[in-house]
Amino acid sequence: MTTLLGWLAGLGLVAGLVMGFGVAPREVTQGNVQRIMYLHVPAVWVAYLAFTVGSAASIAYLAGRRAGADRLAHAACEVGTVFLGVNIATGAIWGKPTWGTWWTWDARLTSVAVVFVMFLAYLLLRGAIEDRERGARYGAVLSIVAALNIPLVHFSVYWWRTLHQPPSLLKPGSSTMPRVILTALLVNFAAQALLGAYFVARRARLLAAEEEALA
Amino acid sequence: MVAVPLIRVVGLVRVFGAQRVLDGVDLDVGAGEAVALLGPNGAGKTTLLKIVATLLRPTRGTATVGGHDCVRQAEAARALLGVVAHGAHVYEDLTARENLVFWLRMGGHAADRDALAGALADVDLERHADARVRTFSAGMRRRLALARLTLTQPRVLLLDEPFAGLDQRARKWLEGRLETFKAGGGAVLMATHSFGRELGVADRLAILTGGRMALDTPRAGLDPQDVQRLYVAHTEEVS
Amino acid sequence: MTYARRALAVAWKDLVVERRSKETLNALLFFSLALLFVFQFALGPDRERLAAVLPGLLWLAFILSGVLGLGRAFLVERENDCWEALLLTPGDKSAIYLGKLAGSLVLMAVVETLVLALFVLFFNVDLGPALPGLALVIGLGTVGIAAVGTLFAAMTAQVRARELLFPVLLLPVLVPVLLGTVKATEALLLREPLAAVAHWLKLLVAADVIYLAIGLLTFDFILEG
Secondary structure: OHHHHHHHHHHHHHHHHHHHHHHOOOEOOOEHHHHHHHHHHHHHHHHHHHHHHHHHHHHHHHHHOOHHHHHHHHHHHHHHHHHHHHHHHHHHHHHHHHHOOOOOOOHHHHHHHHHHHHHHHHHHHHHHOOOHHHHHHHHHHHHHHHHHHHHHHHHHHHHHHHOOOOOOOOOOOOOOOOHHHHHHHHHHHHHHHHHHHHHHHHHHHHHHHHHHHHO | OOOOOOEEEEEEEEEEOOEEEEEEEEEEEOOOOEEEEEOOOOOOHHHHHHHHOOOOOOOEEEEEEOOEEOOOOHHHHHHHEEEEOOOOOOOOOOEHHHHHHHHHHHOOOOOOHHHHHHHHHHOOOHHHOOOEHHHOOHHHHHHHHHHHHHHHOOOEEEEEOOOOOOOHHHHHHHHHHHHHHHHOOOEEEEEOOOOOHHHHHOOEEEEEEOOEEEEEEEOOOOOHHHHHHHHHHHHHOOO | OHHHHHHHHHHHHHHHHHHHHOHHHHHHHHHHHHHHHHHHHHHOOOHHHHHHHHHHHHHHHHHHHHHHHHHOOOHHHHHOOOHHHHHHOOOOOHHHHHHHHHHHHHHHHHHHHHHHHHHHHHOOOOOHHHHHHHHHHHHHHHHHHHHHHHHHHHHHOOOOOHHHHHHHHHHHHOHHHHHHHHHHHHHHHOOOOHHHHHHHHHHHHHHHHHHHHHHHHHHHHHHOO
16 A cells, blocks of 8 residues: 555656646746746645644544554654755745745745744654653644644734735745646645655554564 | 452553563452562562552553553542652642642542641641641651541552651551551552561562562461562562 | 632642742743843844834743743642642643643743833833733733643653753744734834734734643643653
């Protein structure tokens, strides 16, 4: 099952790359560097999807105490953090040649950065707790706090940047998106989601193997 | 018809990281019975007590108190338990009386002035009732913890080294209380390092070594030297 | 009702212990004073510059003292070996969370009042009509900080590297509260009416409700052995 997922993810990535670098049109002002968007944008969607799965699995764990739920939660949050890291990194790489700066405190980047740090803290917490069962419980509570905090972060940061201030000029993407670009984004999203699911499955397996070895 | 023992432990396994602290332990303690748990440091005595006290979850196996599973029916189990651990559970900056009031309120009991005074007098602490626990010796703190038990009236007592740090008079008092407690149908499981007179209150001895129950035998007819010999015999085996 | 009584018992116990030991309060007050000096020296004597960043500085002082103070919330349980004993008490453990929270709020209120007074003195701030609105914002913000802080303090109490882990967990989560309170404070100090910051107030209330709800619902899982 996992292997199949891996193959599908591989195929999806190829399809995504083809769409992003071949099929999608070359952007007029930015040039080819804009194509990094096909990596950058789906990554944050996958990350948030992963966090949702992670916190749902956390709730399931607290309710039923099944170790499998915790492994899923742990793996999902971990993979989500990685994808968010990819999003931030690709954003910086995109930003430097395009707008002249690696980083800016606009609404989107800031909220993503805060969410990233929150889930990094989750990984830190789990790393600091040796007892698997306690780590599962504490991690579950933290991931629920972090997940429910995401909308609060987004709203507060957005208001912080936009109210009484001109809207940020650095928002990537435009409001009306040509069909081919949207398709390319969706293909890449599907590909990355498959890849994410593959990583989560492998990671959860690894966690199970670790527990087996100890018990 | 055999009544379910007040404490029942079946196939208890507890793993910490890579270490198997308890490796399949069985133990029963019936009403009116006191079992002394002996064993070298690291044998798992405290871990066993903690699991029965609902403070830790076992990796495998079950523990029940009064028929209630310690994991799934923890609240019901706790209602029957009285626990005195190493730490005596007292707040240093509160007075003896304030500590009792706090723990009684937390337990949902009424903090009756007279009952409090009586309990403190029982453990010979009434002169120190309004002194901060910070000034107490280890023995006095232990006595305060025991005074709390007098007020909460549990059915099962879990004691970790209850006689440590007590003077002769306090020891006699504790032995008497435990006998009364047993006579009233309570069960006692106590971890101890001493083979002296205190074992007199125990009906059975259980020797725990390397996470396993090496010996479970009635104490009647054994004097301290016998106990010593048995202890050495069963703990040497595994070392 | 036993629930309320247990929560009150915990709050009472914490306040009595604090009043007698005075450890936390004294430390926090001196810390705030030290912060004030640091701010002054880091930002220089330029009055205008200070006035511009004043809301941020105020909340920096509040949050940093909060991190210090809340990080110690369960220290008394740890030092006195009472953690397990609390776990053994019957009934809903969230009463303990509420009691701890109440105690922390009292402590933070004392510290914040004094810090605010120091700010008014040292930086020559004229609060005037802004005070009631400010009190509301400070109240809402503090509840949010304490609600998450108490929960995380319980979590990190039994973990390695707790002094480091606690602020790392708390600060990112508190970003919305920090933004809301600073922006609202800024507006109020500029004599804007409370209605102008209504959206921030709503955000703070929402945050408080969410954090309190999670705290009450999940504290049991944290306290458990």
